[in-house]
Amino acid sequence: MQQRRSMDEVPAYFSELGRLRMLGDDAALDFANTRHWRDGREIDFLTGYPALLGWAVVARLLSQDEHDRLKAAEGDMPLRAADVFSAAIRLRDIWKIYLAEATRTELPSAPLDQPLEALRRMVTKALGSPGLAIAGLPTDALSGAEMALPLARAALAIGAFLALPHAGTLRMCEADPCGGVFLDTSRSQKRRWCAMDSCGNRVKAQRHRLRMKAEAVEPPKSKG
Numbered sequence: 001m002q003q004r005r006s007m008d009e010v011p012a013y014f015s016e017l018g019r020l021r022m023l024g025d026d027a028a029l030d031f032a033n034t035r036h037w038r039d040g041r042e043i044d045f046l047t048g049y050p051a052l053l054g055w056a057v058v059a060r061l062l063s064q065d066e067h068d069r070l071k072a073a074e075g076d077m078p079l080r081a082a083d084v085f086s087a088a089i090r091l092r093d094i095w096k097i098y099l100a101e102a103t104r105t106e107l108p109s110a111p112l113d114q115p116l117e118a119l120r121r122m123v124t125k126a127l128g129s130p131g132l133a134i135a136g137l138p139t140d141a142l143s144g145a146e147m148a149l150p151l152a153r154a155a156l157a158i159g160a161f162l163a164l165p166h167a168g169t170l171r172m173c174e175a176d177p178c179g180g181v182f183l184d185t186s187r188s189q190k191r192r193w194c195a196m197d198s199c200g201n202r203v204k205a206q207r208h209r210l211r212m213k214a215e216a217v218e219p220p221k222s223k224g
Contacts, residue, residue: 013045013058020045020055023194025168025183027059028161031154032096033194037177049074049081052088052150061153066137070149073142080144088151091122095158099181103172119158126155175199 012021018038024030034055035044046052053071056062062070074081098115127133128145133152168183173194180194193199 011058013055015045015047015051015054017043017045017047021195022059023180023182025185026157026161026166027061028095028154028157029099029170029181029183030059031092031157032099033180034092035096036179040177042177042179046085046089046092049085052085056150056153059157061157062150063136066149069137069142070147073147077144077147080147084148084151087126087148088154091126091151091155091158094119094122096179099170100172100179103170103181116162119162123155123159123162126151127159128152130156173199 010021010023012019014020020034022030024033034046035042037043046055050071053062053067057064057067094115098119101115126148128148129152132146132149133156137146137149166183168185169189171182171184171191172178173180173182174192175194178194178199180199182191182194184191
C-alpha cells in the first residue's frame with residue numbers, strides 16, 4: 001500500500017522567488033508547475049539556465065555532479081545555455097496547455113490531439129540524442145550539445161508520463177487561481193488541491209468569508 005507523504009517530506013526547490021514544493025508526484029508534472037499562480041500573481045520559478053539546473057536536481061532529473069559540471073560550463077557557452085533555457089520554457093508552456101485541456105471537466109474548446117501533436121514534436125526535438133538523456137554526460141570536456149541535458153531529461157519525463165501508466169488520476173488544483181497539476185493517488189480519489197496547507201486552506205477561508213457575509217443581517221433602521 002502506498003504511503004502518502006506529509007508536507008514536511010515533500011522535496012522543495014528554493015530560489016530567490018521563494019520555495020517551490022514538488023507536489024505533482026511526477027517530475028513531468030513538477031516541470032509544468034514551475035509556472036503557476038501564487039498570492040494573486042503568476043510566478044515563473046525558472047528564471048534562467050542556472051535555475052533550470054537547480055530545479056532539475058531537486059526534481060531528480062539531474063545528479064549533483066551533472067549540475068556542477070553544466071553550471072561551470074555555462075560560463076564558456078552562455079549563448080548555448082540561453083538557447084537551451086528558451087527551448088525548455090517553450091516545451092514547458094506547450095506541456096501546460098496540454099495539461100490544462102486534459103484536466104478540464106467540460107468539453108475542451110479545441111480537440112485534445114492538437115496540443116498533443118505539437119507536444120510530441122517538441123519532445124522529440126528536445127530529446128535530441130536519447131543516449132545523452134539516458135547515459136548522462138561524458139567524462140571529458142562538455143560540448144554545446146551536452147548543455148541540453150536538463151532539457152532532454154525534462155522531455156524524457158514528459159514522454160514517459162504520456163507513454164506509461166501511472167498510479168493516480170491527473171488533476172488540476174481547484175483553487176482559483178493556482179494552475180498546479182498533480183496525480184491524485186489518494187484512496188478516495190477526491191483530492192482537490194495541490195496542497196491542503198496552502199490552496200486548500202485559502203479556498204476554505206474564502207468560502208467562510210462568503211458564508212459569513214451571506215448570513216450577516218443588517219440591523220433594522222430606526223423610525224425616529
